[in-house]
Amino acid sequence: MLAVAKGGTSVYGADKTTDLLFLPVVAMQHGLGKFTYTDLNKALAGKQVSLQLALDDYQRSLSGNTTPKDLKTYMEMLYMTFTGLNVTADEFAALQSLYAGVLKNQELDPNFVFQKKLQEFLYASSAKHIFEVSDIEKANRDTILGIIREQLANAADFTFVFSGNFDEAELKSLAEQYIASLPAVKGKKPEVKYNSALEIKAGNESKEFTMKMEVPQGSAAVIVSGKMPYSFKNRLLASMSGQIISTRLISEVREKEGAVYSIQLLGSQDRMAEVSVVYQTAFPMKPEKKDRALEIIRNEFEKLAKETPVEELNKVKEFMVKQYAENERTNSYWCSMMSGNELKPSEVCVQAEQTIQAITPEEISKFVSEVMQQNNYRVLVLMPE
Secondary structure (H helix, E strand, C coil): CEEEEEECCCHHHCCCCCHHHHHHHHHHCCEECCECHHHHHHHCCCCCEEEEEEECCCCEEEEEEECHHHHHHHHHHHHHHHHHEECCHHHHHHHHHHHHHHHHHHCCCHHHHHHHHHHHHHCCCHHHCCCCHHHHHHCCHHHHHHHHHHHCCCHHHEEEEEECCCCHHHHHHHHHHHCCCCCCCCCCCCCCCCCHHHCCCCCCEEEEEEECCCCCCEEEEEEEEECCCCCHHHHHHHHHHHHHHHHHHHHHHHHHCCCCCCCCCEEEECCCCCCCEEEEEEEEECHHHHHHHHHHHHHHHHHHHHCCCHHHHHHHHHHHHHHHHHHCCCHHHHHHHHHHHHHCCCCCCCCHHHHHHHCCHHHHHHHHHHHHCCCCEEEEEEEEC
16 A cells, blocks of 8 residues: 655745755654654554655655555554654754764765765755755754644645555545544645756756875766656656667667766656756766767767667567556556646556557657757766876
8 A cells, every 4th residue: 555645836946044955854754743753663663654754846745655454553644744743852963963974974985076066066956955064063953843844734735645455434534534634724726836946957068077086986977958748658758768878878888888887877757847857877987988988978869869770669668568567556656646647737647558659769769859959968077186
């Protein structure tokens, strides 16, 4: 069984204080009512219940799973998350100390530094950056709890979706007890207002920086993005074209050129983002092979934008048909599809195989070409001093 509640524009709709950077930590490790985070874990021992809160760029969500036996406990947790989420002063201080210690140990790690620089390279909003020790030290418990509670104050903003092996009469009774009783003010749900600072920056840009390393190694990231209307088919086109390019990069960059030990490129479409289509790859590489690796990646995008070989597309189709056949047997898939459709309606593809098999090579190339023509090709490189 899996349940999802989603609704509204989240607090990240505007760039705010450094408290937003530490807020996800509290959202992940908190207590409920009189139970501290530690107490809660002890109380749930032996029960199959999980519930996560997320305040993302343009949505708020609670998602989790349980078994029919523990459904009542799950609903109690859902109710308490809305009405009694809390973190004690001692727990908050412990979290600050823990994360500050972890960060101090990572500041000289090239991989961590690269990820931090990458977020800053891609996003203008500090809310999208990786927090620093100073951000942790400045984080205020009362402010963070106030923001979270404000976002959960009106349950009418949320749509609750359940999928799984449950007794309908029992679920209805528990929903009336624990969901219908939540504080709610009916009205028009807030509309999404896009904030460019939260989206991947527009434009073509390449940037390189260096740092001292014990083991000299280069790192690179290539991100191609674009605005495309969200649809199930476009989501498939982004994923399928990304898989084709990824397979080519493994052959050309890793096996033939020997520039990297591993490489993978992902193509995706985000239902809620304005810059919805993103192709991204990040990989360690041999410093002397940097230019050749980046040249091959660019070439593969340009080649696919012109032509898609049928045999390459058919291999991806075979994989995706199997993948969606497995997905359609899971509760998480249907919860995601139904709740997503509530946020931004589009066709809900009950039979994904038909849509996958109908996609043509020309549609793949046209999709990639339309994204590339928007000229949002960003490259970040880290090299050893």
